[in-house]
Amino acid sequence: MTGQRTEEQPAFGPALASGSPVWAPRRGELVEDAVAGRRGVVVAVPEDTGTQVYHLCPADGGDEWPALRIRLNPCAVEAPADMSRGEAALPQDGRGARQGDVP
Numbered sequence: 001m002t003g004q005r006t007e008e009q010p011a012f013g014p015a016l017a018s019g020s021p022v023w024a025p026r027r028g029e030l031v032e033d034a035v036a037g038r039r040g041v042v043v044a045v046p047e048d049t050g051t052q053v054y055h056l057c058p059a060d061g062g063d064e065w066p067a068l069r070i071r072l073n074p075c076a077v078e079a080p081a082d083m084s085r086g087e088a089a090l091p092q093d094g095r096g097a098r099q100g101d102v103p
Contacts, residue, residue, distance in 0.1 A: 023074060025054055030075040033067045039075055040065070 025031050025042045032039050033056060040056030043064060049055070053066045 024069070025072055025074075030059060031056065031072045032075045033065075033071050034073055035071045036065065036067065038065075 025045070027042050027045055027048075029042050030039060031042055031054075038056075039059060041059055042054055043057045044055035046052050046054065046069075052068060054069065054072060055064050055066055057064045
């Protein structure tokens with residue numbers, strides 16, 4: 001995996017009967033796994049694995065975990081100008097500093 005985000009995947013999947021598009025996570029997108037209660041970056045989509053499973057990795061590194069689409073939600077994190085969305089998703093301490101910042 002190169003770690004580069006690709007734009008191969010559409011932002012939305014097929015339309016519902018109502019005409020509204022279905023959201024589909026894309027590689028490199030920050031998502032929230034509602035069942036695991038964690039946020040992660042999509043590192044593999046079902047088309048990569050030939051299954052219905054997405055693979056996620058914590059934004060700050062760590063072990064990947066699998067998740068079905070039905071468990072995933074877009075992560076509504078607004079990143080400050082000096083941070084990526086992944087950095088903005090990291091836990092923050094009680095003083096408002098990013099974890100790992102030197103006081």
